Amino acid sequence: MSSTAPSLRDLAKTLGLSHTTVSEALRNNPRVKPETRQRVHAAAKAAGYQYNPLAGALMSEMRRSRATTFRGVIAIVDLDGPAGRAPSSARYHRELTKGAIERAEELGFKAEVFIVGHEGMTPQRLDTILQSRGIRGVFLLPVSDNPDLTKINWSRYASIYTDYVIEQPALHNICPNxxxxxxxxxxxxxxxxxxxxxxxxxxxxxxxxxxxxxxxxxxxxxxxxxxxxxxxxxxxxxxxxxxxxxxxxxxxxxxxxxxxxxxxxxxxxxxxxxxxxxxxxxxxxxxxxxxxxxxxxxQPRLLGTRGIELVIGQLYRNECGVPELRTTTTVPAQxxxxxxxxxxxxx
The missing domain is CATH 3.40.50.2300 (Response regulator)
Structure with a gap:
């Protein structure tokens, strides 16, 4: 038996499906029937095939920008928006965002800020934009209340929340100790x-x-x-x-x-x-x-640095969706x- 994992086309041929259908099923695209997605995932697991979400994002971004190079995109999501934010909180958010953007660039990614809530788009609109652009990483800034983000299809995303517990949904988080x-x-x-x-x-x-x-x-x-x-x-x-x-x-x-x-x-x-x-x-x-x-x-800047590293690590391991057992990472103060x-x- 060959030890080489099958390609996407090999998997499609075995299943009698098109290359596009198999690719979209592995990305959990809702346009693919649930039973087809389940069959594709089961066959991929049995064959030792592991979908690389970064490759999918790469092709999506190259088609969108017609660029010859790509550094990946991670969404930095501001759930409150900057308007009306207390100066102390604004400074904290800026440092957190700077740390995330700088580290993302060092690791070959681009981080973009998306504003959600009363100052920006709805969570559903954010989900649509991220899906259309092939963005798989989400970095959530701290929020003042308990947001309900359950209308986002989290099965597509690797994510981190940069404060104490978020419940809807229960995502991994990173915060000061x-x-x-x-x-x-x-x-x-x-x-x-x-x-x-x-x-x-x-x-x-x-x-x-x-x-x-x-x-x-x-x-x-x-x-x-x-x-x-x-x-x-x-x-x-x-x-x-x-x-x-x-x-x-x-x-x-x-x-x-x-x-x-x-x-x-x-x-x-x-x-x-x-x-x-x-x-x-x-x-x-x-x-x-x-x-x-x-x-x-x-150390909010260090918090941003470590948070982005956690998101990118999940992407490389193809760990998307709401975790079965969430974890908390803490950063010491100075x-x-x-x-x-x-x-x-x-x-």
Whole structure:
């Protein structure tokens, strides 16, 4: 028996079907009858034939552009759209997209942004465009709510969602490791001499991450903080000056961890001298680019780089569709030194 896998034409001849029908059946084209698609897939598996979706995309793009070379296309899908997006989120999305585009080009692909939702096309329209252009890779940017993308025929696509869990459908995802980042920041602050850290966080920040910020903070307080009295976190739907000042004066943290840099002014109003007597750690330094802070860089550009690599890896392995068992890939944060904490080197 020959060890050479059959060609597409060999498979078509064996099945008594046209080359085009077999090709479209392997791409799960809905124009091919379901029973025919099932028969073609079964025969291909039995014969050891493996469909290469990149080859199909190559031919589709060459026919479309009449180009002699092709670098493949991956769709970067923006489900919210840039209009109305908060500046901090906009910066995060830009860095994420830059990382994806740069790495895609390095690996021989082209990444294009498609806007879906109230600012752009419908998911069904996106599906039609991707299918007509032979685009098989989808890179989903973070979205503010829980989108319903079940009307897209995901059997055609390799995909990744670049945030915590997406449910409709349940795709693979990649995101920062917020739990590990919190522990890293707390241990760093401990090494700088801070003994009473206090976490200030808005509920929606914590809830959309399944409470990973607060969980890591509580674990640190229980297992690593040797002080007899602990500082309870200030968790609020909307952090304001009055609530913060009351909490700060009552529990007397010597370093505050928070996303919002305006907390620095509230600390000073309460008598704190930053960084001489107190410290401030920003949980996402990208949120406050105009204020120099120590804190965490969640590395959105690296997130984009790794996310694109995951999509391309799926394409090469011909892994399309909603996964039976989804996976989560996490990217560690980096500590950023800044003027809002002590500098031990100056002591």
């Amino acid at each position: 917020h739990y590990r980042a919190m522990l890293m920041a707390l241990h760093r602050l401990q090494s700088l001499g801070y003994k009473r850290p206090g976490l200030v966080i808005q509920q929606h920040h914590d809830e959309r991450l399944f409470h990973r910020w607060e969980a890591a903070y509580q674990i640190y307080q229980h297992h690593y903080n040797n002080n007899a009295t602990k500082v309870p976190s200030l968790l609020s739907r909307e952090i304001n000056r009055a609530d913060f000042s009351k909490w700060f004066k009552k529990y007397k943290p010597d370093v505050v961890l928070c996303h919002r840099a305006e907390v620095l002014d509230w600390m000073r109003e309460c008598g704190a001298k930053v960084p001489q007597s107190h410290g401030f750690c920003c949980l996402n330094t990208m949120m406050n680019p105009d204020v120099a802070c120590a804190g965490l860089d969640l 500590w950023v030194d800044g003027p809002t904490v002590r500098d031990l080197k100056k002591k």
